């Protein structure tokens with residue numbers, strides 16, 4: 001399950017989910033600082049980075065991180081169409097994540113060029129994904145759909161499904177999600193505040209990552 005080929009590219013979405021308990025969800029306005037941002041996250045202990053396709057700079061940011069920061073595991077987020085999925089893979093994304101799913105994306109992601117994580121918010125969406133061969137999902141927006149209690153409830157009917165909840169998670173709540181056996185990792189944008197990115201304040205990003213990882217491993221930062 002955790003096999004990675006020699007070039008470091010994950011072979012399955014499980015490998016991606018197992019790479020780090022915390023995935024940084026980032027919105028990058030300027031690709032110039034992307035590699036420095038990724039290095040700061042990695043120094044803080046967070047190697048999984050979802051660069052959301054919410055800005056024109058996103059694909060270039062992925063390209064730079066993939067090329068210049070091999071110790072990071074960079075993926076594309078906010079993948080809304082099969083075209084986004086393919087553009088992300090071409091830019092060097094190691095994985096792709098959506099905030100939901102469409103049948104076109106579920107089809108494209110199944111035989112896609114990189115591991116793909118669709119999102120669910122309901123039992124019916126999980127069932128639809130399972131029917132198509134998916135067994136790992138982002139749960140979004142996690143805090144709104146019921147938080148850890150919702151994830152715990154999903155474990156009853158869907159015992160073998162793994163989740164990466166994101167949306168409204170903070171350093172104060174991440175551990176509650178990760179305590180659940182069906183939660184492989186959690187994602188959040190709190191590690192990369194827009195002001196810090198704009199100012200190139202990589203020390204703050206590193207500190208936030210380090211603090212979060214310390215909390216999650218039960219240590220003081």
Ligand code: 3PG
Nearest residue numbers: 025166167168169188189
């Ligand atoms: C996502 O796309 O996963 C969310 O934007 C992250 O949610 P957050 O900003 O509430 O952490």
